[in-house]
Amino acid sequence: MDNLRYEAADTLAHAAQLIAAESGDVRVLAGGTDVLVQMHSDMIEPDLIVDIKNIPEVRTIQQEDGGWRFGAAVPGLELMDHADFCAAWPGVMDGVKLIGSVQIRGRASVGGNLCNASPAADSVPPMIAASAMATVFGPNGSREVPVQDIAVGPGKTSLEKGEIVVSFSLPPRPAHSGDAYLRFTPRTEMDIAVVGVAVNLTLDDAGICTAARVVLGAVAARALLVQEAADALIGTSVDDAAIENMIQEVRAACRPIDDKRGTIEFRTKVAGVLAERATKIALERARGA
Amino acid sequence: MAPKPGSFSTSIPYEEKKLKIVGTEPADRPDAVDKVTGRARYAADYNLPGQLIGKVLRSPHAHARVLSIDTAAAEAVPGVKAVVTRDDFPDMAVEHAASGELMINFKDVTRNMMAREKVFYDGHPVAAVAAVSESAAKKALKLIKVEYEVLPHVIDVEAAMQSDAPILHEDQFTKGVDPTPEKPSNIATRIESKLGDIEAGFDQADLVIEREFRTKPVHQGYIEPQASIANYTDGGQVEVWTSTQGHFVFRAQIAKLLQLDMSKITVTAAELGGGFGGKNNVYLEPLAVVLSRKSRRPVKMVMTRDEVFRATGPTSGTHTKVKIGVTKDGRITAGQAELNYQSGAFAGSSVPMAAITVFTRYDIENVLVVGHDVTCNRPKVAAYRAPGAPMIAFGVESVLDELAEGVGMDPVSFRLKNAAREGTQTHYGPKLGPIGFVETLESAQAHPHMQEKLGPNQGRGVATGFWFTLGKETSATLNVGEDGTVNVIMGTVDVTGGGRSALAMVVAEELGIPTEKVRVKSGDTTALGFNFMTAGSRGTAAGSMATVKASRDAIQKACEVAARIWEVETEEVVWEDGHARPASTNVGDFEPLSLADLARRAGALGGTIAGHAELDVAMGGPGFGTHIVDVEVDRQTGAVKVLRYTLVQDAGKAVYPKFIEGQFQGGAVQGIGMALNEEYIYSEKGTLENPGFLDYRVPVASDVPFINTEIVEVPNPMHPYGIRGIGEVPIIPPIAALSNAIYHATGVRLRDHPLSPPKVLAALDEAAPAIAAE
Structure with missing residues (x-):
């Protein structure tokens, strides 16, 4: 780390240019709650750090086309302080509120949580469940990418060199929609999900589920969008039988590893338990919306 | 065994008098x-002009012979001023000394701070570097070439005791066995503590229960990593500022290990960021002194958290067996226990201390305690707050809970009936003087906590603890x-x-x-x-x-x-x-x-x-405590939530009651952490998988409820103010109290620590058919 350089970019073009010009290891810094920790523990030895948090596009929250757009570097606490966004996407906020501790959320962002590409990232499953799109800027201009396509494995993303996640857009919500995220950790906070489950539901006026997305965290190399689990709910009143079918599909989709954080057996079992509990919370929120 | 007071030791008799200050809470701290x-100023806050940064190269293997160490490339790195290995330290003969509650052997201490013939654990130091910057020192570490012959390793205590286990020390023959075995063994020592006639005791019993328990190693988890700065002057003076619980003992050890006169060494204890027994041993100090001597510059060394977990003393992982007999009216007639304790790389676990605490809370006429001190490929264990006691209390207090239920008594009344009092003969030697154990039980029995209603999946557990002063x-x-x-x-x-x-x-x-x-x-x-x-x-x-x-x-x-x-x-x-x-x-x-x-x-x-x-x-004035805990168990995930916690302990005399409460609460929280989620996790290669606070899960504030405390004061007769030691007792009962509470919530007994969600869930699932059948 003898030659470590730090650059703060003012514009997206400036950031992209800095990254493109560096031949060594480059890290993009927003809140720094992963990058700095990894540097201090000798996991990474970057040659260049590009700080993007002074770029206006990555720091704003706004309504857009009936939905929402927020910057990738908006700290978790700023999202938590945004009452309208919290009311619109309580499930996304369930995830954001679980990242680290109060101090960490003061800096950590959803963009950083996504680009760190941990399969256990708490804000990622509910963002996927919300059908969030990422706006990515790079040497070849901007492109829109579904959030589920950004992380491809532990620590790995699909981003090209020089590409930065700028912001996220969340679609307008139909009436009677609700989302929720639950995770299991041995500690109440300052911990990493052993399993995480996000559910996003829309009901019709009769209470029949017309759309659903079920996403699992920490049970595979990346967050899993489980269509079969959603299908078990769609067309039903989300009754006990439908939930039981959904649980079976969730457990069937799990392909976790045995590691220091949990066993295959435990993760698979608890994924089903959390899927049921998250579905019930999402359902209650959808009925109230 | 228990340190015995010498004939010239001092005690000042307790004198009852009206106190103006002791027992109050002045605002001044x-x-x-x-x-x-x-x-x-903690040790890492000290800096000297011209200081170098020292770093340690550590073994990546659990067990290996060190064939050669080549430091030439490291020494050539710009900014590197000194490199030291085993060749820079004199070898030591077998010589035992006390260092806190555990005994040390200088032959081992020198090998633990810097490996000689073999490395015995992942993280064992093999070389150290001092350089003008941390990055230069790290670069040099990467260039040191160590040739290892990797050997089979053994981590688990039961595996290490097997006759075909990989042997750590070819010259270690089990002591305490007659005749001394001819084959080397990982069992360094067998100890025995006896009272009465154990067989006759069990014959008198109407109900006998025997169980086995296992606990994982846990770390003291102090927030401040070890740090030392040493200055070996050209005039031959040695100054050391360090993170220690005993700078005089450290001075003696540095003098011994480096063959220096004590008078030339000044050790200053910096402000301490937690120790809990883990800062009773030298690790960095001798290395920093020798690097300073070689470089002729002050040398500062600060461990990373990873190094703290991999190389500083955790406590023993244990395997224990407990057998207790009672009459149908609830009188304990016999208690037997086997304690198999890991000592880590070198002999000297807490098993001698643990062995004398096993049944010492109770008046039992017939006792047999056998202990084994077992080497294995883990860091040498260090003392940890009542070293060794929480693990055996887990076993004894769990079995007592089963027995109380078996004879139809509530847990506190059962313990009261058998409680040690003034005059009770201990199984390790002395008769107890005036003690406050009964008072803690009575106070617990009367505590409003006992009247709190429990809901579904909730249970209440009780356990007790004893430790010396x-x-x-x-x-x-x-x-x-x-x-x-x-x-x-x-x-x-x-x-x-x-x-x-x-x-x-x-x-x-x-x-x-x-x-x-x-x-x-x-x-x-x-x-x-x-x-x-x-x-x-x-x-x-x-x-x-x-x-x-x-x-x-x-x-x-x-x-x-x-x-x-x-x-x-x-x-x-x-x-x-x-x-x-x-x-x-x-x-x-x-x-x-x-x-x-x-x-x-x-x-x-x-x-x-x-x-x-x-x-x-003079040693004296032992402390006793009783804990009550309520938990709620999530039957679908195995998560245990601690709802309420109350701790009653005899302090003799509380000098500043809020400090005492703080010690009680801190000890209980460490015990809760130890019980629920803390454990060392090893890979198949014998390397530590979780050397950090992310995956070594000490509790956070929201994991524990407010810890209610109650101070009992039965004066220590050997102290002018009646003060007893209070710091260690609070960590002893929590594992047992929580395990008992989980049983009363779910009907399932856990005997395999930690009581973590996967273990609780597996135990619930295993028991589900049986419980359903009832």
Whole structure:
């Protein structure tokens, strides 16, 4: 780390240019709650750090086309302080509120949580469940990418060199929609999900589920969008039988590893338990919306 | 075994008197503000001009022969000023010494700080570098070529005891077995403690229960990583500032390990960021001194958290068996236990201490305790708050809970019926003096906690604990300033419990002056006579014995000054309420003189008013406690939520009750963490998988409820204020109390620590058909 350089970019073009010009290891810094920790523990030895948090596009929250757009570097606490966004996407906020501790959320962002590409990232499953799109800027201009396509494995993303996640857009919500995220950790906070489950539901006026997305965290190399689990709910009143079918599909989709954080057996079992509990919370929120 | 007081050890009998300061809560705690504002200086905060940064190269293998070490490339790195390996340290012969509550052997200590023939664990030091920057030092570490011959390893205690297990030490033959075996073994020592006739005891029983328990190693988890800075001057003086619970003991060990005169070494104990027994051992200090000697520059070394977990002393992982018999009316007739304790890379676990605590809370006529000290490929264990006791209390208190249920008694009444009292014969030797165990049980029984209603999946558990109060060498010096304020130099370390303030209160009480007029500081090793490690709950108990002696010495001198002013004999002056007064009206009609009056005039009347003490404090005044905990178990995930926690303990005399409560709460929280989620996890290769706080899960604040505390005061008869050691007892009962609570919530008994969600869930699932059938 003898030659470590730090650059703060003012514009997206400036950031992209800095990254493109560096031949060594480059890290993009927003809140720094992963990058700095990894540097201090000798996991990474970057040659260049590009700080993007002074770029206006990555720091704003706004309504857009009936939905929402927020910057990738908006700290978790700023999202938590945004009452309208919290009311619109309580499930996304369930995830954001679980990242680290109060101090960490003061800096950590959803963009950083996504680009760190941990399969256990708490804000990622509910963002996927919300059908969030990422706006990515790079040497070849901007492109829109579904959030589920950004992380491809532990620590790995699909981003090209020089590409930065700028912001996220969340679609307008139909009436009677609700989302929720639950995770299991041995500690109440300052911990990493052993399993995480996000559910996003829309009901019709009769209470029949017309759309659903079920996403699992920490049970595979990346967050899993489980269509079969959603299908078990769609067309039903989300009754006990439908939930039981959904649980079976969730457990069937799990392909976790045995590691220091949990066993295959435990993760698979608890994924089903959390899927049921998250579905019930999402359902209650959808009925109230 | 238990340290025995020598014939010249000091105790000052308890004296019941009206106290003005001891037992109150003055607002003054001088160290607190500086800690909160960041001005307190911990070891890592010390810097010297021209200092180098030292780093350690550590073994990546659990067990390997070190064939060669080539440091040439590392030495050539720009900025590298010294590289040291085993060749820079003299070998040591077998020589045992006490270091806190555990014994050490210098032959092993030198091998633990720097590997010689073999590396015995992942993280074992093999070389150290000092360079002008951390990055240069790290670069050099990568260039040191170590040739290893990797050997089979063994981590688990039961596996290490097997006759075909990989052997760590070819020259280790089990001691305590007659005749001494001819084949080397990982079992370093077998110990036995006996009382009465165990078989006859079990014959008298109507109900006998025998169970096996297993616990994983856990770490002390202090927040401050070990840090040391050493300066070996060209004139041959050695100065060390370090993170320690006993700078005098460290000085002795550095002198021994490096073959230096003690008088040339000054060790200063920096402000301590937690120790809990884990800072009773040298790790970095000798390396920093030798790197400094070789580089002729000061050398600073600070461990990373990864190094703390991989290489500093955790506690033993254990395998225990407990067998207890009772009559149908609830009288315990016999208790038997086997304790198999990991010692890590070198012999010397806490099993001797653990063995004498096994049944010592109860009056049992027939006892047999067998212990094994077992080497395995893990860091050498260190003391951890009541070393060894929580693990065996888990077994004993779990079996007692089963027995209470078996004979139809509630857990507290059952324990009361069998409780140790004054005069109870222990299985390890002495008869107990006046103790407060019964009082803690009665107080727990009457506590409002016991009346709280429990909901579905909720349960209540009870367990108890016992620990000693260590005495040992303790020195103090007291100087009265010309303005009558007082400086006390203590030789123990304020291990963060408020020891300095407690000692200041005792001195203020003795002298009859306000607490804020007394300032207590830890002196370096040149300032005082020898002080043993601040361990064994002795900081305030033994420390105050020395300061009482020093205060009384100073009072004697103050009375001499008064006598000279009044031109009377010293015997005709008494000390009352902070003043010298004539002993009677016959002496004369003199106005009382305050300490400030006397101090101002002392210079011309014989010199400074001062006192000192160099004692070997007698061991005594054991502590007992009873814990109650309520939990709720999530049957679908195995998560255990701690709902309510109450702890009752005998403090003898609480000098500053809030500090005592803090110790009780801190100990209980460490115990809860140990019980629920803390464990060392090893890979198949024998490397540590979770050397960090992310995956080594100490509890966070939201994991624990408020810990209710109640202080019982049954004075220690061997202490002038009745003070008992209190720091260690609170960590003993939690594993057992929680396990008992989980049973009462779910009907499932857990005997495999930690009581973590996967284990609880697996146990619930396994038991589900049986419970459903009932």
